[in-house]
Amino acid sequence: MRAVVARSGQLICEEIAEPQPGPGQVLVKTLSCGICGSDLHALHHFDRMMDSTRRSGGVAPAFDPKAGMVFGHEFSAEVLDYGPGGPARLKPGTRVVSMPILIGPAGMIAVGYSNDYPGGFAERMVLSDALLLEVPNGLSDRQAAMTEPFAVGAHAVAKAALDEDAAFLVVGCGPVGLAVIASLKARGFGPVAAADYSPARRAMAERMGADLIIDPAKESPHTRWTDMGVAATGAEQMMARMAGQTPRRAIIFECVGVPGVLQALIEGCPPGSQIVVAGVCMQADQIEPAMAITKQLDFRFVFGYAPEEFAGTLSDIAEGRIDVAPVITSAVGLDGVAGAFTALADPEAQVKIVVEPGLG
């Protein structure tokens, strides 16, 4: 079958062996699969990602950089066939999504980051029957493929302490930031301010429902807290409490992931802020802990999602609580993947590009 193989920093469209489903596994045809920022990073720095995972005590896959791998973990697919042991839960022809995990005899494999099993930038994949979720009627292949990236936003929101009256700032309106905005609004939370240097991404944040759009080149994102009912300084907080008021708490989602953003937030945010860190910064970063202490800040570093958050996101999309259509800015066939990786470097041009093997 045809697949886009990442090998030695290059993406090459070639013929690879057909994947074989084992017991409890299902052969599927890839319908649509988003390109994730992690794929861009992994193309050149997969060893560094695995090193970080290993040093974090996680189970990093044994990985041969020369053997190559087929990326793609944000997919929708169609059931084709079953592994040994007979028919699985869902009939051939059923359209499905799945968390990108393959349960095998040797444990769990990350679909899209494995030498042994291809991800969604291939004509076919093997998935786990137990993890398949049927795509509800009417949802397009492309929209269904957005379940995974939007589940990342749902998880970040679920990890925040939302049990009180809060106001929100989303810093960085790439796919993660947009998913956070969508999840907050789908749950009725707000006001939500969104900040990004890119005009196109600010426009996208507005389409996802952000209430207040900030260009950080023109003004600090922290000048707008008062507009959102947050007492922005210790003095303002004390005066509000003395007046018997309960000012809103600031909850900030860091969705950028480059060095310096954390300290800029520590310095600019209101005392008592909660900062949910969803942007994956792969370099070392410098902070001033004394300032975080004086302000009594709360940091929640978040990653991935739980199975119920993944399923909940599919429902949110299927039932119209989240409109993912605006973020899908382009679709390419397997031949277009290498070019799409390059195009994603420009935030003005693209947000999410989907790969559809059916496009040729």
Next chain:
Amino acid sequence: MRAVVARSGQLICEEIAEPQPGPGQVLVKTLSCGICGSDLHALHHFDRMMDSTRRSGGVAPAFDPKAGMVFGHEFSAEVLDYGPGGPARLKPGTRVVSMPILIGPAGMIAVGYSNDYPGGFAERMVLSDALLLEVPNGLSDRQAAMTEPFAVGAHAVAKAALDEDAAFLVVGCGPVGLAVIASLKARGFGPVAAADYSPARRAMAERMGADLIIDPAKESPHTRWTDMGVAATGAEQMMARMAGQTPRRAIIFECVGVPGVLQALIEGCPPGSQIVVAGVCMQADQIEPAMAITKQLDFRFVFGYAPEEFAGTLSDIAEGRIDVAPVITSAVGLDGVAGAFTALADPEAQVKIVVEPGLG
């Protein structure tokens, strides 16, 4: 009256003007007053502390380094006289403690860090009538003076998310770490492991009730999680969940406050740990956010205490739930303060030194 004045990095015992209580204020005689790590830092770096406070949006006092100041914010005292407006709540002779805050016409002043009002390293102070708490019968002046530093531990524990089955590691057994251990044990939480390079401080941690004592020169503090019922790696956590078990959550108190400790904790701690940062690191520090994200860590930077935590700590000490006596390793008169600051550099020799003007 006699006082120890900090001026240009020196501590000099000299005569200063008698403080004058205003309306709502009370003149007190200092009975006992602990030396805090912040005092040691402020002697040489007060300008840096204030700069950090100002950049954090806090209200830093206008400060003249040449005018000098009298430190001391961990005190017990005796009521002597009232300001204009007549008798206050408590009679002369009443022994009291207070949060080190003076409420005046110009707002709040930090007692012990002010050019205008002396702290506890002086024969007499002015305090706010509204904040005075009577020392319950039988509690010694010295024990009562420990209310403030132990309230810092109570606050750190109160800020942790303790609503589930947890195991605890206290890193650094100086006064803050010891106060955290005491507060955890007073509330019935455990098991509590305590780590410190100093044998004397490890012994002190044991006296405060720590269940497991770790010498980080001999073993990583993170080798003992399994002994405390915590699944220490992602793989162990997954296996425990698959077996229907709920492993304990790791809650770590960082009570050291020097660069490098945060990253060592990020690297060594179990996934999903909560890290309460109570050690005040005044320098910039480097972390690897990707690792904190992979492990989904939760950081709570904490500072000070609330009035009810201060009052609760006085009760804990008075009613025997916390025994502060072991941490008081020495007492000096005003003439001994400069020497005591030097002695506190050696963790083997001293934990908490109290200053008692009555000792001469």
